[in-house]
Amino acid sequence: MSESLVQRRARxxxxxxxxxxDAPLHIVRxxxxxxWDADGRRYLDCYNNVxxxxxxxxxxxxxxxxxxxxxxxxxxxxxxGILDYAERLVARFSGSLETxxxxxxxxxxxxxxxxxxxxxxxxxGIVATDNTYHGNxxxxxxxxxxxxxxxxxxxxxxxxxxxDSLRPLGxxxxxxAQVFAGHVSEAIADLEAxxxxxxxxxxxxxxxxxxxxxxxxxxxxxxxxxVRRAGGILIAxxxxxGFGRLGSHWWGYQRIGIEPDVITLGKPMGNGHPVAxxxxxxxxxxxxxxxxxxxxTFGGNPVSCAAAMAVLDVLEEEDLVSNAADVGSYALQRxxxxxxxxxxxxxxxxxxxxxxxVGEGLAPxxxxxxxxxxxxKARGILLNRLGRxxxxxxxxxxxxxxxENADMLVDALAEVLAEMPK
Numbered sequence: 001m002s003e004s005l006v007q008r009r010a011r012x013x014x015x016x017x018x019x020x021x022d023a024p025l026h027i028v029r030x031x032x033x034x035x036w037d038a039d040g041r042r043y044l045d046c047y048n049n050v051x052x053x054x055x056x057x058x059x060x061x062x063x064x065x066x067x068x069x070x071x072x073x074x075x076x077x078x079x080x081g082i083l084d085y086a087e088r089l090v091a092r093f094s095g096s097l098e099t100x101x102x103x104x105x106x107x108x109x110x111x112x113x114x115x116x117x118x119x120x121x122x123x124x125g126i127v128a129t130d131n132t133y134h135g136n137x138x139x140x141x142x143x144x145x146x147x148x149x150x151x152x153x154x155x156x157x158x159x160x161x162x163x164d165s166l167r168p169l170g171x172x173x174x175x176x177a178q179v180f181a182g183h184v185s186e187a188i189a190d191l192e193a194x195x196x197x198x199x200x201x202x203x204x205x206x207x208x209x210x211x212x213x214x215x216x217x218x219x220x221x222x223x224x225x226x227v228r229r230a231g232g233i234l235i236a237x238x239x240x241x242g243f244g245r246l247g248s249h250w251w252g253y254q255r256i257g258i259e260p261d262v263i264t265l266g267k268p269m270g271n272g273h274p275v276a277x278x279x280x281x282x283x284x285x286x287x288x289x290x291x292x293x294x295x296x297t298f299g300g301n302p303v304s305c306a307a308a309m310a311v312l313d314v315l316e317e318e319d320l321v322s323n324a325a326d327v328g329s330y331a332l333q334r335x336x337x338x339x340x341x342x343x344x345x346x347x348x349x350x351x352x353x354x355x356x357x358v359g360e361g362l363a364p365x366x367x368x369x370x371x372x373x374x375x376x377k378a379r380g381i382l383l384n385r386l387g388r389x390x391x392x393x394x395x396x397x398x399x400x401x402x403x404e405n406a407d408m409l410v411d412a413l414a415e416v417l418a419e420m421p422k
Contacts, residue, residue: 020384021377030055033398033405035382046383046397046409052243052268053314054400060271063310064303072303075102076295081305088312090279092250095259099285101278102300106239106266107135109276112294113235113262114139114200116284119291120233120261123197127187127232129162131388133209134202134237134264143202156196158187162388165213166344166362177215181222188230198232205252205260206241211387212354214347217257224258233284234258239266239276240352244315244399247325247350255349273307274298320399324350331395331406338410340417342368353395355413356387364389368420375416381409 086100160183170179241252266276328350344358
């Protein structure tokens with residue numbers, strides 16, 4: 001069955017459509033932190049942040065069904081759902097992040113955020129890190145280093161080296177913040193000299209795709225100063241760290257201690273329903289609305305708003321942010337007790353954790369990391385890997401993940417490590 005599905009995908013969807021694992025899984029059901037394949041085997045989902053409050057949470061399912069049975073249309077008609085949700089969402093932000101544009105995907109949100117930078121500054125230059133991912137539109141795909149665009153990178157894009165835990169920029173952890181800010185400053189100067197000008201710095205405040213290096217609060221302060229001095233705007237992509245995943249704070253930007261001009265949200269917002277948003281300062285949204293005639297047919301529709309509102313309900317009613325802090329701290333402690341010479345570092349926050357595997361001289365070990373991922377899958381534990389060299393395990397489960405689930409994860413990983421060469 002699985003092989004025929006793979007062949008059918010290639011015929012109908014085209015080649016190179018990504019799947020996880022050497023033998024792709026045929027998943028047919030989900031509940032909470034669990035997934036089941038077509039053969040009835042159960043897997044512990046330690047990877048998926050899309051079902052943020054758990055696969056098929058009954059409250060979210062009920063909200064979607066009830067609203068779909070009543071009304072679903074676009075925002076050129078008035079409806080209270082988008083306003084009720086926007087009020088509740090912005091109450092979770094600090095500073096003057098008070099306006100919301102709702103869309104369907106994080107890619108769309110980041111595309112709008114970059115256009116906001118253009119509207120505010122009248123310039124087009126974008127700075128991003130060199131191992132980032134912000135989506136799939138023609139503009140934001142320019143920021144990814146995985147597949148260089150045909151014809152080369154756009155002349156208004158500059159990518160700077162991302163921070164690193166084991167191999168810090170400049171050679172020392174103490175000096176890394178200033179070195180990173182220096183790279184941003186050089187990129188801005190280059191954009192200004194080229195005539196593009198500097199509009200925006202976009203980054204994930206947890207540097208998730210970069211391997212979420214262990215960075216202290218205040219790390220980005222020198223960089224923020226550089227951006228402000230240059231007159232650009234600061235965009236924080238919260239698609240991965242947002243909605244309480246980091247445990248200590250609702251948003252990654254709060255944890256690292258910055259105040260962005262624009263926040264982008266996506267995947268976890270609707271627990272799998274396609275809903276995303278841009279949250280921005282009023283003057284930024286005002287400039288965007290003046291400069292661009294923007295409308296999104298499905299963004300902010302009543303069903304999407306109902307799904308997103310239900311996610312907020314569950315996060316609060318089940319105290320899932322506190323759960324992320326408690327279970328994440330417990331899991332991190334257990335992971336750090338594991339012993340293997342290839343473990344370079346265990347790091348993370350809340351329910352976003354990782355183990356970086358290295359060889360001699362801290363050389364990245366992506367092949368070994370891939371073998372760990374496959375061996376964990378064979379034991380019924382789903383996770384994956386990321387980072388510049390794909391040598392860091394990515395552990396990012398749904399928010400109801402429990403201490404018992406964490407024990408299953410770490411016990412299985414201990415078994416896998418015991419079988420690995422030393």
